[in-house]
Amino acid sequence: DQQVKQNSPSLSVQEGRISILNCDYTNSMFDYFLWYKKYPAEGPTFLISISSIKDKNEDGRFTVFLNKSAKHLSLHIVPSQPGDSAVYFCAASAGPAAGNKLTFGGGTRVLVKP
Amino acid sequence: EAEVAQSPRYKITEKSQAVAFWCDPISGHATLYWYRQILGQGPELLVQFQDESVVDDSQLPKDRFSAERLKGVDSTLKIQPAELGDSAMYLCASSSETNTQYFGPGTRLLVL
Numbered sequence: 001d002q003q004v005k006q007n008s009p010s011l012s013v014q015e016g017r018i019s020i021l022n023c024d025y026t027n028s029m030f031d032y033f034l035w036y037k038k039y040p041a042e043g044p045t046f047l048i049s050i051s052s053i054k055d056k057n058e059d060g061r062f063t064v065f066l067n068k069s070a071k072h073l074s075l076h077i078v079p080s081q082p083g084d085s086a087v088y089f090c091a092a093s094a095g096p097a098a099g100n101k102l103t104f105g106g107g108t109r110v111l112v113k114p
Numbered sequence: 115e116a117e118v119a120q121s122p123r124y125k126i127t128e129k130s131q132a133v134a135f136w137c138d139p140i141s142g143h144a145t146l147y148w149y150r151q152i153l154g155q156g157p158e159l160l161v162q163f164q165d166e167s168v169v170d171d172s173q174l175p176k177d178r179f180s181a182e183r184l185k186g187v188d189s190t191l192k193i194q195p196a197e198l199g200d201s202a203m204y205l206c207a208s209s210s211e212t213n214t215q216y217f218g219p220g221t222r223l224l225v226l
Contacts, residue, residue, distance in 0.1 A: 004156075032213045043118070043205050043217035044157070089156050093213050099170050100145070100213050104156030 003027045004092050006105035014113050019077040021108050023090030026071065030092040034102070035064060035075045038087045047088075048075070080112045116140040118218030120206050126224045132194035135221045138187070139208030147215060148181055148191050149205040157205055163189060196225045 005024045013019045021035075031052040036044035050057040050064045050073070057064050063076045077084055090105040119138040127133050139146050144165050149157035160179065162170040165186040174181065178197070183189040193200055203222050207215040 034214065036217070041123075041220075041222065043120075043207075043220045046214055046216060049214060091156075095213070099162055099164075100209065100215075101159055101162065101170060102147075102157075102215060104158070106154070106156050 001026070002106075003030075004090060004103050004105040006088075006090055006108050008108050009106070010109040010111070012111045012113065013080050015082055016079045019075075019080045019084065019110055019112070021075040021077075021088050021090070021110070023073045023075075023105050024071060025073075025092050027092070027094065027103075028071070029094040029098070030103075031095050032093040033064070033066060033073050034091045034093070035062075036089045036091060037084075038089060038107070044089060077110075080110075082112050082114050085110055085112045118206055118208055118216055120204075120218035120221055122221055123219060124222050124224075126226065127196050128226050129198055130195040132192065133196050133223065134193075135191045135204050135206075135223075137189045137191070137206030137218060139189075139206070140210075140216055143208035143210050143216075144186070145209045146183055146189050147207040147209075148189070149207065151203040151205055151220075153202075160191070193223075196223075198225050201225045 034049040035047040038044045048062045066073045087107045089107045091102040146163040148160045151157040160174045161181045163183045181191045203220045205220045207217045209215045
């Protein structure tokens with residue numbers, strides 16, 4: 001069973017507009033969440049993270065929102081730029097008790113049109 | 115900025131052959147992970163090391179896969195014999211005390 005799901009396999013957005021990527025999880029033991037960006041033939045690059053004690057974390061153009069009651073998180077990219085075109089992965093961890101193991105979603109491919 | 119190094123970047127092999135991948139984590143990172151990513155899916159953990167010890171290899175197909183981190187620094191992942199279904203991207207990541215894992219560029223394996 002997939003514990004972390006990204007239900008939108010792809011997203012197309014105009015340059016300058018907002019990109020919103022969604023992620024749902026089922027394991028209530030997850031307490032730390034991360035977003036990674038991946039270009040073809042490269043490894044994932046860490047973007048931003050959030051602990052379950054917060055509901056929002058912001059870093060430049062990237063903001064992650066966490067709704068624990070809904071077991072849902074989202075990544076907002078504002079404004080979107082052509083260089084943001086990549087696959088974005090949501091990941092979750094149950095912390096040191098689970099070896100800090102990351103469980104990944106299936107990814108969302110983002111295309112930012114100039 | 116410190117990075118995770120992996121080699122080779124690309125590997126083409128025939129089924130039943132042996133292949134090996136190498137990873138050098140960020141200096142000082144005690145935890146090292148090997149993941150496999152199949153096209154269109156997210157990475158899946160194969161094995162996790164804490165220093166030189168394996169802490170999780172529950173998803174490693176041990177009949178054909180092996181991993182070692184003898185001195186607690188760099189690591190090698192081996193497949194013998196390779197099968198067609200092993201074609202994937204093999205990713206190495208490392209972390210310190212935090213939850214954030216940093217990934218290397220990966221090795222793309224094609225088994226013919």
